[in-house]
Amino acid sequence: MRNVPISPSSHSSPELPSRSSTGSPTPALLALALGYFSLGTASLAVIGLSAPIGADLHVRDATVGTLVTVFALVFAIAAPVAAVALGRMCRKRVLLLGLALMIAGGIAGAVAPSFGVLTGARVVAGLGAAIFGPAASAAGSLIVPPERRPRALATVFAGMTAATVLGVPVAASVGDAVGWRWAMAGVVALTAAATALLAWLLPPVEAGPAPSARVFREVLRVPGALPMVATTLLVLASQFTVYGVAGAYLAARFGASQGMVSVVLFVFGAVGMVGNSAGARMFERLGGARTIAVTLAGLAVTFAALTAVPDAPAAGIALFAFWAFFSASFVSPQQARLVELLPAQRGILLALNASALYLGMSLGSLLGSALLPDLGACWLSALAFAPLALAAAAHAASGRPSEPAVDAPLAPAAK
Secondary structure, three states, X not given: OOOOOEOOOOOOOOOOOOOOOOOOOHHHHHHHHHHHHHHHHHHXXXXXXXXXXXXXXXXXXXXXXXXHHHHHHHHHHHHHHHHXXXXXXXXXXXXXXXXXXXXXXXXXXXXXXXXXXXXXXXXXXXXXXXHHHHHXXXXXXXXXXXXXXXXXXXXXXXXXXXXXXXXXXXXXXXXXXXXXXXXXXXXXXXXXXXXXXXXXXXOOEOOOOOOOHHHHHHHHHOOOHHHHHHHHHHHHHHHHHHHOOHHHHHHHHHOOOHHHHHHHHHHHXXXXXXXXXXXXXXXXXXOHHHHHHHHHHHHHHHHHHHHHOOOOHHHHHHHHHHHHHHHHHHHHHHHHHHHHHOHHHHHHHHHHHHHHHHHHHHHHHHHHHHHHHHHOHHHHHHHOHHHHHHHHHHHHHOOOOOOXXXXXXXXXXXX
């Protein structure tokens, strides 16, 4: 299982065979999902640890929240750069390098003597996540037959969804019980476990055509590529305008206590896992373009309802659950559309998409935190319509992404 390399073709059909001759790819996909679970927990766990970190390092709780922004911005900037810089490296080695940097950043963060050192550790961890995340999606799509790609990508990204359900609340509980440093050490242990499992279970997945700045530009010029990436950015910006300040929003809009906020976020993550799986099935039945259109419609209904419904707590729980289904139904089908659009350059496209995802998270969170005090909760959910409308326009401009746009890999730049 560990000695069978998988190489993308450089001819007109870049599709790869399944690993049926060496066994099921499911264990490797689950190992990739565990890596994504570690990534998601590492990026978001500080949300639940803001109070103990602030008390220990003598900074305000709100300042601790900037650690999420730092991680997200590093990811957004580094993901496309890493795809080019490491494009000639075996994807398995890329994955292990990313996890190693996440481990290093996690260890440095767990022992950080000051907030400045902790911020630097987040930069290192964010860089590792930027290397690992897109490569994990690319590897997951390469070790299965083409018809199984949507479900494979859903399996891999389920780790990120599970992090919102289990990783973040468990980290917060550990931080309350034994301290935030032990909570961060636990994330390091998870990342180390994912590293060991991937080293054992994932076969070598060779690099595709050598990327370059010219290939990068050509990828962006492929019809549909830029609108798809823009759709991801705008959808995440729309959602994180509200979700990025979920605790304060729920308290202002529905009078939620801290306990209710925890319940709502748990429900959001649990339903999101269902939506993640359903998104792959919708892709298979409806195709990529229609699946994304359905998710955008569901998000529009969500924000309209959040703006108009009474302020009863039960309404807040129900609407966040409804929202979670369509939110999680978006990511994996969008990744599958990009893979189908340009299979030979999936690494670059998935890196761009991941970068857009984290940049959208950062922009939406900044909008929400800056405007919630002045606009109020109702108007904030109405504001989320603006980037969502732009996302719908970008999706319409992407054409028919469910059909491959290019059958052959782009020519690499001359050395």
